[in-house]
Amino acid sequence: MLPLSLRLVAVSAVLVFFWGPPVVHARCRNQPGDPGYPSAADWSALNDTINGRLLNVVPSAKACSELGCTEAQWESGFFRQTIPGAMNAYNWEQDYGPPAELCLRNGSSCAQGDVSLYAVNATSVAHIQAGIIFAQAHNLRVVIKSSGHDYLGRSTTKNSLLLWTAYFKNTTFTEHFSIAGSDHGPAVTVGSGVGLKTIYDAAKAQGKMFVGGTAATVSPAGGYIQGAGHSAFSPLYGLAADNVLQFSVVLANGSFVTVNSVSHPDLFWAMRGGGSGSWGVIIDATVPTLPIFNVTLHTVNLLTATLDQTCSLMNTHAMHVNDWNEVRAGQYFYLTGSTSNSTLAVSTLFKDLDGDASKAQMSSFLADAAALGVVVQGESTLTTFANDIVGFQDDASGYNVILSSRLVPGTVYSDAPSSVGPAYKQLLSQGIQSILGHIVAGGQVAANAHIDSAVNPAWRTAKTHVVATQRWDSSLSASDVQALRSNFTAIVRPVLAGLAGGESSGSYLNEGDVLEPDFRVTFFGPKYPRLEKIKAAYDPDDLFIVPVGVRSEFWDSEGMCTIERTIS
Numbered sequence: 001m002l003p004l005s006l007r008l009v010a011v012s013a014v015l016v017f018f019w020g021p022p023v024v025h026a027r028c029r030n031q032p033g034d035p036g037y038p039s040a041a042d043w044s045a046l047n048d049t050i051n052g053r054l055l056n057v058v059p060s061a062k063a064c065s066e067l068g069c070t071e072a073q074w075e076s077g078f079f080r081q082t083i084p085g086a087m088n089a090y091n092w093e094q095d096y097g098p099p100a101e102l103c104l105r106n107g108s109s110c111a112q113g114d115v116s117l118y119a120v121n122a123t124s125v126a127h128i129q130a131g132i133i134f135a136q137a138h139n140l141r142v143v144i145k146s147s148g149h150d151y152l153g154r155s156t157t158k159n160s161l162l163l164w165t166a167y168f169k170n171t172t173f174t175e176h177f178s179i180a181g182s183d184h185g186p187a188v189t190v191g192s193g194v195g196l197k198t199i200y201d202a203a204k205a206q207g208k209m210f211v212g213g214t215a216a217t218v219s220p221a222g223g224y225i226q227g228a229g230h231s232a233f234s235p236l237y238g239l240a241a242d243n244v245l246q247f248s249v250v251l252a253n254g255s256f257v258t259v260n261s262v263s264h265p266d267l268f269w270a271m272r273g274g275g276s277g278s279w280g281v282i283i284d285a286t287v288p289t290l291p292i293f294n295v296t297l298h299t300v301n302l303l304t305a306t307l308d309q310t311c312s313l314m315n316t317h318a319m320h321v322n323d324w325n326e327v328r329a330g331q332y333f334y335l336t337g338s339t340s341n342s343t344l345a346v347s348t349l350f351k352d353l354d355g356d357a358s359k360a361q362m363s364s365f366l367a368d369a370a371a372l373g374v375v376v377q378g379e380s381t382l383t384t385f386a387n388d389i390v391g392f393q394d395d396a397s398g399y400n401v402i403l404s405s406r407l408v409p410g411t412v413y414s415d416a417p418s419s420v421g422p423a424y425k426q427l428l429s430q431g432i433q434s435i436l437g438h439i440v441a442g443g444q445v446a447a448n449a450h451i452d453s454a455v456n457p458a459w460r461t462a463k464t465h466v467v468a469t470q471r472w473d474s475s476l477s478a479s480d481v482q483a484l485r486s487n488f489t490a491i492v493r494p495v496l497a498g499l500a501g502g503e504s505s506g507s508y509l510n511e512g513d514v515l516e517p518d519f520r521v522t523f524f525g526p527k528y529p530r531l532e533k534i535k536a537a538y539d540p541d542d543l544f545i546v547p548v549g550v551r552s553e554f555w556d557s558e559g560m561c562t563i564e565r566t567i568s
């Protein structure tokens with residue numbers, strides 16, 4: 001028998017002959033004011049089923065004025081996480097319109113903007129199930145949030161019900177994690193509300209480490225692993241998605257399932273790189289632990305005086321990125337500057353090397369940089385537990401930022417390193433003031449190319465992940481923010497794509513631009529068609545839709561209504 005969709009097409013093909021191309025009509029989620037939107041009594045009934053854990057949600061600026069937050073609290077990732085409506089980059093809370101609906105820090109008025117209306121402050125599987133069943137019954141827009149760190153605004157949306165997982169805080173270590181009777185060794189199961197710093201500290205107390213990012217409050221079992229998850233230790237141990245052993249998930253139909261290599265293996269394939277917020281609500285994830293190890297963090301600043309010198313410095317850096325292959329170092333190389341002077345801050349992490357050995361690893365690059373007339377300043381090393389180096393005390397939050405990025409192939413560095421400096425020069429010339437490079441690929445990330453998962457294959461041939469960032473002050477008008485955003489995409493995307501090999505080049509989904517025009521190619525590459533099939537099987541009604549996520553092309557930018565389209 002033909003699947004339903006094919007039968008529709010077959011029927012339509014006959015109809016076309018008489019009435020023109022068939023149209024799939026738009027359908028919308030219910031919003032306040034719609035006849036199908038839940039009444040106060042309906043919301044109250046939901047609240048009763050979840051032990052009174054239903055919250056009204058307001059933008060962070062409003063919550064902060066009610067709570068009397070200090071500036072330090074406003075800027076703290078840990079503090080902001082306690083506010084259900086707060087995003088790390090609070091521009092995602094705003095609707096820049098037109099018409100604009102803003103709630104700014106110290107603003108004179110406050111509108112709800114793109115912040116959810118209600119949240120389930122969940123601490124149990126049953127709370128999430130109740131939220132999902134209610135949303136399905138009333139045809140509501142749903143979003144999922146853990147830390148609110150998303151750089152693409154995927155954890156908040158207008159008129160939605162938020163499934164808030166920040167209080168899934170369980171952390172359990174084992175020496176023998178078993179899947180279907182086979183022992184996968186030492187592992188830790190972390191709730192989807194547990195941040196990196198908390199896990200690194202708990203792991204240290206157990207004499208353990210695991211493959212995670214460099215931050216304090218990012219949730220590995222939230223968006224990080226689903227997007228791929230890079231680490232300073234990825235050249236040694238692969239991506240987070242290469243390592244994860246299991247997820248526990250509440251699906252769109254309300255079932256609570258275990259997802260691993262033998263239970264729902266198709267979903268396990270999709271959740272390793274296929275993008276966050278699209279598959280179900282993660283309750284926890286299990287990742288392998290490693291014996292704790294020491295790392296030397298080598299830091300140095302390189303100061304240039306002119307744009308041409310900056311260009312030469314970036315070429316020199318590009319010629320040296322393979323210097324550290326042997327020891328599989330990770331590196332963050334952060335350029336800030338202008339068309340005059342710039343600073344390149346380089347932080348390199350060397351496992352099991354002491355300070356002197358780390359300096360020796362860097363000396364050839366630094367000598368070549370100095371030979372350009374670049375000022376080499378503040379070289380220093382710190383050797384200690386890996387956990388303490390990548391686990392930050394807190395994350396700066398509460399500002400406006402957007403990103404655009406590309407995974408730059410290793411062949412660029414081996415064959416054409418002198419194409420790197422001119423790309424940086426072009427970005428600086430066009431007003432981009434901050435570009436963060438990462439050596440978090442190559443090594444084991446490349447060696448893991450055989451792992452069958454949804455990770456964008458661009459990761460397997462990449463050497464670096466390069467991110468241009470744009471920040472702005474909240475005094476900018478809403479229409480200027482819109483112009484700035486479209487200008488940013490228009491300026492940065494062609495330069496980074498040119499550097500990375502053109503239109504089919506890949507970008508890291510968790511640190512990219514939500515306005516990428518060809519998001520399926522850019523973020524998923526050849527994995528997209530299979531992801532759509534798996535999505536249709538597990539979430540046929542598209543309950544879980546996020547911008548640039550799987551099947552989002554069938555929805556408007558807010559995920560509120562499907563797009564009316566003709567079947568061609």
Ligand SMILES: Cc1cc2nc3c(=O)[nH]c(=O)nc-3n(C[C@H](O)[C@H](O)[C@H](O)COP(=O)(O)OP(=O)(O)OC[C@H]3O[C@@H](n4cnc5c(N)ncnc54)[C@H](O)[C@@H]3O)c2cc1C
Pocket residue numbers: 088143144145146147148149150151154155165192212213214215216217218219220221222223224227228229230231276277278280281282283395396510511546
């Ligand atoms: C300071 C900082 C440092 C970072 N460092 C790194 C790094 O070193 N390496 C790296 O790879 N990335 C890094 N990132 C990017 C990070 O991977 C993404 O921001 C990621 O989306 C954060 O996931 P979250 O769950 O913490 O955030 P959230 O904003 O809560 O969620 C992000 C996405 O995940 C979904 N989601 C959240 N919780 C769940 C859940 N329980 N079930 C299902 N879906 C869920 C949301 O719907 C949304 O789509 C960093 C980000 C920041 C802000």
Ligand SMILES: *[C@@H]1O[C@H](CO)[C@@H](O)[C@H](O)[C@H]1NC(C)=O
Pocket residue numbers: 047051052053054055056
């Ligand atoms: C849910 O119930 C609790 C406890 O009765 C109450 O404090 C809270 O305000 C209710 N939530 C909403 C959104 O009404």
Ligand SMILES: *[C@@H]1O[C@H](CO)[C@@H](O)[C@H](O)[C@H]1NC(C)=O
Pocket residue numbers: 071105106
């Ligand atoms: C907002 O108000 C706080 C408290 O009054 C003040 O400290 C801060 O500087 C103000 N911030 C901005 C961006 O105006």
Ligand SMILES: *[C@@H]1O[C@H](CO)[C@@H](O)[C@H](O)[C@H]1NC(C)=O
Pocket residue numbers: 055082083084121123167
């Ligand atoms: C959410 O629930 C947690 C755990 O019970 C609680 O500590 C926290 O205060 C709640 N948050 C809000 C905003 O009610």
Ligand SMILES: *[C@@H]1O[C@H](CO)[C@@H](O)[C@H](O)[C@H]1NC(C)=O
Pocket residue numbers: 123124125168170283
């Ligand atoms: C967290 O752990 C406690 C104690 O073991 C358990 O009762 C609870 O169900 C766990 N919560 C979740 C969401 O797994």
Ligand SMILES: *[C@@H]1O[C@H](CO)[C@@H](O)[C@H](O)[C@H]1NC(C)=O
Pocket residue numbers: 251253254255537538
């Ligand atoms: C929900 O979907 C999963 C995966 O397709 C399936 O195994 C499960 O039986 C479904 N649950 C219900 C209640 O239909």
Ligand SMILES: *[C@@H]1O[C@H](CO)[C@@H](O)[C@H](O)[C@H]1NC(C)=O
Pocket residue numbers: 303336337338341342343
């Ligand atoms: C550029 O030079 C000025 C003046 O010396 C200095 O204050 C500034 O920090 C420099 N900027 C960068 C990005 O290095």
Ligand SMILES: *[C@@H]1O[C@H](CO)[C@@H](O)[C@H](O)[C@H]1NC(C)=O
Pocket residue numbers: 294383384385
């Ligand atoms: C690792 O670092 C810790 C903390 O600085 C130190 O106590 C320990 O001796 C180091 N171990 C090795 C093998 O260098």
Ligand SMILES: *[C@@H]1O[C@H](CO)[C@@H](O)[C@H](O)[C@H]1NC(C)=O
Pocket residue numbers: 480481483484487
């Ligand atoms: C956006 O680009 C246009 C055209 O180059 C320019 O006129 C405008 O000033 C820019 N706006 C912002 C906010 O950057």
